[in-house]
Amino acid sequence: xxxxxxxxxxxxxxxxxxxxxxxxxxxxxxxxxxxxxxxxxxxxxxxxxxxxxxxxxxxxxxxxxxxxxxxxx
Amino acid sequence: xxxxxxxxxxxxxxxxxxxxxxxxxxxxxxxxxxxxxxxxxxxxxxxxxxxxxxxxxxxxxxxxxxxxxxxxxxxxxxxxxxxxxxxxxxxxxxxxxxxxxxxxxxxxxxxxxxxxxxxxxxxxxxxxxxxxxxxxxxxxxxxxxxxxxxxxxxxxxxxxxxxxxxxxxxxxxxxxxxxxxxxxxxxxxxxxxxxxxxxxxxxxxxxxxxxxxxxxxxxxxxxxxxxxxxxxxxxxxxxxxxxxxxxxxxxxxxxxxxxxxxxxxxxxxxxxxxxxxxxxxxxxxxxxxxxxxxxxxxxxxxxxxxxxxxxxxxxxxxxxxxxxxxxxxxxxxxxxxxxxxxxxxxxxxxxxxxxxxxxxxxxxxxxxxxxxxxxxxxxxxxxxxxxxxxxxxxxxxxxxxxxxxxxxxxxxxxxxxxxxxxxxxxxxxxxxxxxxxxxxxxxxxxxxxxxxxxxxxxxxxxxxxxxxxxxxxxxxxxxxxxxxxxxxxxxxxxxxxxxxxxxxxxxxxxxxxxxxxxxxxxxxxxxxxxxxxxxxxxxxxxxxxxxxxxxxxxxxxxxxxxxxxxxxxxxxxxx
Ligand SMILES: Cc1cc2nc3c(=O)[nH]c(=O)nc-3n(C[C@H](O)[C@H](O)[C@H](O)COP(=O)(O)OP(=O)(O)OC[C@H]3O[C@@H](n4cnc5c(N)ncnc54)[C@H](O)[C@@H]3O)c2cc1C
Ligand code: SF4
Ligand code: SF4
Numbered sequence: 288x289x290x291x292x293x294x295x296x297x298x299x300x301x302x303x304x305x306x307x308x309x310x311x312x313x314x315x316x317x318x319x320x321x322x323x324x325x326x327x328x329x330x331x332x333x334x335x336x337x338x339x340x341x342x343x344x345x346x347x348x349x350x351x352x353x354x355x356x357x358x359x360x
Numbered sequence: 361x362x363x364x365x366x367x368x369x370x371x372x373x374x375x376x377x378x379x380x381x382x383x384x385x386x387x388x389x390x391x392x393x394x395x396x397x398x399x400x401x402x403x404x405x406x407x408x409x410x411x412x413x414x415x416x417x418x419x420x421x422x423x424x425x426x427x428x429x430x431x432x433x434x435x436x437x438x439x440x441x442x443x444x445x446x447x448x449x450x451x452x453x454x455x456x457x458x459x460x461x462x463x464x465x466x467x468x469x470x471x472x473x474x475x476x477x478x479x480x481x482x483x484x485x486x487x488x489x490x491x492x493x494x495x496x497x498x499x500x501x502x503x504x505x506x507x508x509x510x511x512x513x514x515x516x517x518x519x520x521x522x523x524x525x526x527x528x529x530x531x532x533x534x535x536x537x538x539x540x541x542x543x544x545x546x547x548x549x550x551x552x553x554x555x556x557x558x559x560x561x562x563x564x565x566x567x568x569x570x571x572x573x574x575x576x577x578x579x580x581x582x583x584x585x586x587x588x589x590x591x592x593x594x595x596x597x598x599x600x601x602x603x604x605x606x607x608x609x610x611x612x613x614x615x616x617x618x619x620x621x622x623x624x625x626x627x628x629x630x631x632x633x634x635x636x637x638x639x640x641x642x643x644x645x646x647x648x649x650x651x652x653x654x655x656x657x658x659x660x661x662x663x664x665x666x667x668x669x670x671x672x673x674x675x676x677x678x679x680x681x682x683x684x685x686x687x688x689x690x691x692x693x694x695x696x697x698x699x700x701x702x703x704x705x706x707x708x709x710x711x712x713x714x715x716x717x718x719x720x721x722x723x724x725x726x727x728x729x730x731x732x733x734x735x736x737x738x739x740x741x742x743x744x745x746x747x748x749x750x751x752x753x754x755x756x757x758x759x760x761x762x763x764x765x766x767x768x769x770x771x772x773x774x775x776x777x778x779x780x781x782x783x784x785x786x787x788x789x790x791x792x793x794x795x796x797x798x799x800x801x802x803x804x805x806x807x808x809x810x811x812x813x814x815x816x817x818x819x820x821x822x823x824x825x826x827x828x829x830x831x832x833x834x835x836x837x838x839x840x841x842x843x844x845x846x847x848x849x850x851x852x853x854x855x856x857x858x859x860x861x862x863x864x865x866x867x868x869x870x871x872x873x874x875x876x877x878x879x880x881x882x883x884x885x886x887x888x889x890x891x892x893x894x895x896x897x898x899x900x901x902x903x904x905x906x907x908x909x910x911x912x913x914x915x916x917x918x919x920x921x922x923x924x925x926x927x928x929x930x931x932x933x934x935x
Pocket of ligand 3: 307310334
């Protein structure tokens with residue numbers, strides 16, 4: 288699903304990926320100082336975060352499954 | 361939303377892509393204090409980081425102005441403003457030199473020649489001479505940020521700007537909020553430059569989800585005029601993975617010209633070639649094939665490995681899964697339209713300028729880049745690379761003019777009532793206890809606008825029916841947009857702006873009762889030079905969206921003595 292995984296073991300907490308993401312998918316978990324996928328539905332698979340991560344901790348895929356469409360939401 | 365910060369500046373720039381960065385740097389160089397706000401992070405946001413060709417024109421490279429001018433008018437079916445087209449060409453060399461000075465890298469072959477796109481054969485070059493130099497994606501955008509900071513521009517990232525503020529009839533600043541801690545930001549500015557990019561509907565495939573028409577929507581709400589909404593950008597994406605297509609490519613290595621390959625051919629389901637990859641087309645021929653029942657459409661790659669990497673491989677150059685490997689084996693990739701849904705033709709759509717200094721109808725408001733509708737190109741985009749040249753040229757023009765204007769102005773006094781109204785409007789979705797989620801409304805908007813029979817093959821009755829849906833969204837759904845946090849508040853404002861953009865697109869398309877370029881109406885399949893050598897302008901009057909025609913001066917008309925079919929060599933279905 289777009290940004291699929293941030294490996295918490297590899298992540299060094301540098302926060303670079305937060306600034307890489309223009310659509311604000313990623314935030315830092317303040318407690319354990321790791322990057323988290325906060326708003327996964329908004330990922331547009333641009334790969335910027337994966338390209339910029341110095342620890343190769345992120346995996347982006349080209350596959351996206353948007354939520355099912357309902358009468359209101 | 362209780363926290364609040366006020367920023368005072370001479371020049372406010374909204375959006376930090378290539379246009380915004382050039383505007384900010386040039387305004388600062390004139391001696392103005394400059395603040396640059398961006399809802400993303402300047403250097404990583406907007407369309408700019410994806411661009412990989414810069415259209416530099418110079419007789420030094422053997423370029424011929426007349427040939428380039430003809431290409432734009434011919435391909436754009438005479439909907440461009442040649443004065444602006446020429447300005448872009450003439451400015452482009454100086455802007456390219458700025459980029460080189462700042463450290464932007466351009467590709468070269470082993471023999472030290474620049475890598476020009478497209479790599480055309482001499483006989484095609486005679487007909488379509490425009491070219492651009494390949495650059496490294498992303499790297500250049502980061503350099504504009506570095507240069508802006510070096511020049512002393514005050515960059516504030518991750519601020520979503522929601523509205524412009526007026527004092528009497530002049531622009532006095534803007535309001536927005538930080539997406540991290542929900543702080544309201546009020547900027548008092550003597551001059552404001554809108555460089556928030558173009559307008560799309562968060563489509564699948566082209567990474568345009570920040571490009572929600574915020575700039576033109578904000579300008580429209582304070583009385584500016586908008587143009588160019590009836591045209592289409594027609595990028596397809598891969599049918600197997602429609603959510604992903606135009607992410608950055610691998611930096612390819614090119615040692616000699618032959619390595620580059622060319623553009624792919626297009627083939628329909630019956631195996632007929634529908635374009636040869638050389639001849640300039642309208643780009644909407646795919647949809648005519650689909651409408652006739654001849655989808656899927658394939659891109660067929662020749663031997664040029666680089667062309668494949670350039671256009672469809674993953675960012676590491678990888679074919680990513682078995683389907684891709686399958687496609688690569690026979691060089692055929694299945695493509696589907698809609699990946700840039702909502703976006704018009706670059707440099708044609710946006711805020712109407714009233715001078716070549718990028719002024720607008722509102723004193724103190726300037727616009728540049730994709731937010732500026734200077735109609736530098738016409739009803740179809742002439743060649744890749746032109747847009748970055750235009751954005752840097754107009755950014756520079758706007759930056760210099762806005763600084764000059766600001767330096768002789770006093771600080772505006774913002775009207776408290778206006779601020780209270782703007783704050784209420786800004787926080788309404790988060791103040792509401794319930795309502796509709798912005799993501800769901802966006803989905804509803806896409807479902808209305810995406811099917812090919814609304815914006816690609818247009819007709820009066822179908823567009824009217826879509827307009828009925830959009831008006832309902834405008835009146836009954838948008839006022840109930842609801843947000844749980846600042847992230848969703850940003851989405852809510854983007855959604856509101858996209859619904860406005862959809863209304864403009866439908867009304868402009870209904871208004872233009874002819875076919876031309878990327879605007880095809882099956883109920884009016886011919887170009888109509890008598891009635892429609894004109895631009896469409898949209899503005900708000902007494903709360904209503906109104907449209908008008910701005911005639912194109914006769915000196916820029918195509919030669920009417922040339923028979924129609926020669927004047928317009930590309931045929932529409934039903935013509
Ligand atoms: C995949 C792709 C490839 C391309 N390739 C080329 C190419 O090779 N050559 C070429 O010339 N052109 C290319 N283009 C087009 C070109 O990139 C754009 O026309 C150009 O970059 C637009 O620049 P801009 O500064 O006007 O806007 P953008 O670069 O889009 O920047 C707009 C900025 O405004 C910010 N913003 C928007 N709304 C708000 C708001 N409400 N509040 C605060 N900030 C806001 C955004 O975050 C963004 O940073 C390409 C486009 C794409 C998508
Ligand atoms: S860029 Fe990589 S290492 Fe840095 S915070 Fe993000 S995931 Fe962690
Ligand atoms: S792939 Fe792009 S959109 Fe998705 S999380 Fe990474 S930077 Fe954000």
